[in-house]
Amino acid sequence: MSTAARRTRLARELADRGLDGLFVTTLVNVRYLTGFTGSNGALLVPAEGDAVFLTDGRYRDQADAELPDLEHVITRDLLGGMAERTHPGTYGIESHTLSVDAHARLVELMAASSLRSAGRVVESLREVKDDAEVAALRSACDISTRALEQVLAGRLVGRTERQVARELENTMLDLGAEAIAFDTILASGPNTAIPHHSPTDRVLATGDLLKADFGARVDGYHADCTRTVVLGRADDWQREVHAAVRESQAAGLELLRDGVAVAASDTAARASLEAAGWLEAFTTGLGHGVGLEIHEDPFVSGTHAGKLTSRTVLTMEPGIYVPGRGGVRIEDTVLVTAGAPEVLTTMTKDLLEIG
Template sequence: MASSTEHPATKALLDRMQHSRVEGVAIAPGDDFRYLIGFSPTPDERPCYLLAGFRGAALVMPSLNARQVADHTSLPLFSYADADGPAVALEGAAEAAGVPSTCSRLAVGDSMRADALLVLLAKWPAMRPESASRLVGGLRARKSEAELGRLQATADLADQAMTEAFSACRPGATERDIADAASLAFREGSAEEVCHTIVASGPNSAYPHHHTSVRRLAPGDPVTIDIGCRVEGYCSDITRMAILGDASREYEQVHAVVEDAVQAAMARVRPGVACAAIDAAARTAIERAGYGEYFTHRTGHGIGLSVHEGPYVTGTNRELLEPGMVFSIEPGIYLPGRFGVRLEEIVVVTPTGGRRLSRLTRDVFSAR
């Protein structure tokens, strides 16, 4: 029989399955896999699965990953050689986990490759795949004290990297120079990975997800800096604004509106409030100032092992906040061809409200 208790998250998943209508769960390498057993192999084209069923959980692994994965878990592991393919190993793991041969409802991880899903469909032809996010995502959304400690550590490092990025803002510097300064601070700190370094200057700041370029900064340019890293598996994400020299009156006005939106959204954070209400608070502040059409994205996203995960702070998400949930609040205003402003905080839901992880001010940094 497969072991179901060797990792608390795996046991929690199996418990949740008892109250669902699915007959099995299949998770591919990635952040869900890492959450459930404490480790994830490098994903590639070879099918890898964590299978969960009514007996417990088991693993399907290509031979090149089997020994490394076995060092991190005592779950039954069925390996296969490249020349043989995964069919026999999948059969063994399904039997061990208790996924029935007639399985028609299998929940699969959201990041599973299409070719890996096709292998499962060949094994269970009557299977109707559905998302495993409501099972696994519900577990990941509420962070433990240990997870919150890791998120604080990675947020602290992001604050340091942002300070270095500010220092690199000067006339003639390129967007890549600023991104490199942040990346270096991450690498010299405790980061195991630089997740993203978005630097958008001048009119590029009107693109919410601008691709950092070699554009050189000029006096008067606003600069959006959106960066994040991974520490002990957990991610950070922070956005702040800089400006070269003195800000124009229009820039100051737009920045103040975005700041009002952040404050309005943060004031609504408490257990029992719907994610949609947080989005509405930020959006209403921007709409009342006349910039509603220029706020073109959701207000936020959850963060943890993934930079983007649930809960998603959208106008349609009725999910209620619970203590331990962690998500971004990042409203923005983007004036095409001119400039944009976005400010981002990572917020933890506490029993009485919310608290932010960053210790940095949201005031625009004036680079001289």
């Protein structure tokens, strides 16, 4: 789907909501609607008529190259520039990201109009991916898993968490990633009990659990994958915990289907952990959407009131974390379909014993 088609969808949604237009000030939403990859920009999308893109002089040439189908306004006053191109009416704002000061200025600039929160209207459109988005996500996931497989085939014991994390990131870049999706979580031994551990100079040792939460970024789209392995032979406790997490993930994955309640997956995954006696050790969220942001709508929880839609991409990542001892997480990036969900991070989830 072209960016113009995305803007058309948004304009229809605005008209349905009784809005004359939307001030798009969230940069990732500007990118989704225009293709602009710079660091300063805004977009005025009217319910009727053509959208207008605004940025400052640093991005004049970039805007010409990336947005040939849009009118460009070059100004350092993005809010003022948008306000000047409106007529009296009712306009939506992205109140979840717009600052208090920016809102106050818009109220002043739009004295003849009214402003209303449009909620997460663009984010809701972003939940369902088009063919180009799915292709970028597939590529990012493929690069990610191939990179980890290469790293695990090399020497690990005797190296530090930080060294292995950097090798994993560099391997993703060597395989074609434009960037890493987020700061790599590489944890060993008791550090695996910390859900979002930052790599340290701890030296990997035989008998350690090793947890890698990582991803590549391709064309702006993020992969998210976690695998937990053992350096050497796994003991009974490590096998038990890994099996419990894998069974929980399978239960949650089964319900990532078109038309199924988002909360159903959360309920199933937690019920599996509870049956295994490990629910209290699961202290994080179960999953989230992934795309132009590493964490985006929808977020998988027992309180989510909506249903899944085909071509939504999200993660499934149960875990068990026992402070002082260790932890296991298994995470996949998953494409929701009308049938069985398609796992995009295709690396094995068996408990690998490395070395």
